[in-house]
Amino acid sequence: MSYRTLLAILDTPKNTRQVTDFAVAFANQFQAHVIGAHAEAVAVVPLVAPMEIPDPVTVQALQDMAHRETEEVETLFREAARREGLSHEWRSFVTSSGFNSAALVDSARSCDLVIAAQGESGLLSEARSELESFLFESGRPVLLIPHILTKPQPIRRVLIAWNGSREAARATFDALPFLLAAEEVEIFTVDAAETAAQTADMAGVEIAATLARHGIKVSVNSQQKSGLAPAMAIENRLSDGSIDLLVMGAYGNKRWWEMLFGGVTRTLLDSMTALTLLSR
Template sequence: MTFRTLLTVTGLNHGEGDLKLAADLCEQIDAHLSVLVVAIAPPLPVGEYAAVVSDTWSKERYDDLKRLKKRTAAVSDFIVGRALSADIANAYPEQGSADEAIGRRARYADITVIGPEMLAGEALKNKVIEGALFSSGKPVLLVPGKARATLKPKRVLVAWDARLESSRAVRESLDMLKGADEVRLVMVDPIEGEHYHGAEPGADAAVYLARHGVKVTVDRLPSSNHSVADVLRQHAVDVAAELMVMGAYGHSRLRERIFGGVTKSMLEDQSLPVLMAR
């Protein structure tokens, strides 16, 4: 799809790095930038000491709201300085509803861009990723530190496993794939058969992409006792890919958290920008 609105989320303690990254991407494709400034409210005190700490809790919330207002003003100044088409909003959700609040905002954007500053955090990072992926129906672009971010990549690796999530990731990135010089459709240990990758793994997906004018090559790779994520990362290096496109959470979030999975591994260690959708 065509990305006309990009969302980026920033916290109280973040700098301008992620904002600049998102703004640069908007200028690259002439898109609108939407910024959400988020602070997560402290939990309500409970138990026998609740009355004692309630004043401290009230002051903490008051201070947070002052900082949220100040941070929103700073973001506004940054946007004015860039002369971008942009909008700014803020949110002060409770811990348990933060991902839903972020997801609601992400529904009004085409993609959520998550830069190195956000990825270096933990609590807010998880809320942004889960909110954007599970509560918006839109993709996310994860950009690790030192990686070159672009929405006009020349070489793209598509991690294909024939699941619904992979299909959605391809659909969401179709305009970028059409503009690329080279797209590698990569499968690791593909299984032949009607309920898996088909009689010729990757052929159906490649034909679909070719009909859209995508210059696609199919790569079938053995894992050779390595994890799927490691095989994908190494192949991305080998083919000098500028972007990886993949489906996210083919298994449940709980299963991925307990047993691990490709999505979990990619979220923990990105070597290049990754577009995820589900």
């Protein structure tokens, strides 16, 4: 199994350089085709009483600015892809929906892996909200690059945040190409619940055995009753283990619940220190 088609979400010139560098590295590693995708915003001008008529000159100026950014993003992507001799293509969409553009979501559904930059934190961040909705709707694994990582590095150590959920299982098998190439893979559980199928001490053992049958070097680490929230325990393990890639399921609870009350996914997205592969 390998990733053969990568979709790189290119938002601004600033994060285009970062995302393209990582997309190029993974394309070379997996001999993959790379699609660079950009959503060009439709210019919107607030209407002001009493006339409530938008100024066409202002609207056109804003649209021209957005289009110039699209051209800059495209140039950066194409130059990097050509320099590396990659199989690639460019797709841009003019939309008021950002990442939630139906055309962009459709493009993602035909890809093996989506690569994007970490969204801005905060509930009021429009880009962050769009990224989360895109993750929820696309049905494909999304690899997020944290702000602090500026250059690709080999993925040698992988941490799988395992809670036995559908989302965690999906993420684990979506990450197989990375797991097969890694030197070490750790199944990490936090305060695992007792079930009819296993005790808390045995949590993660069965999925570890399955991965081992693929030839993956895998270990199991279970943390019980530490008093730490799962997100904090995972963050500590990422730091202690010098982890290159975190694999986890996204939004185990309903999204509206997580938006109101937080959750492991949202907490970790706010403080990413490693590449993070999320599946829903």
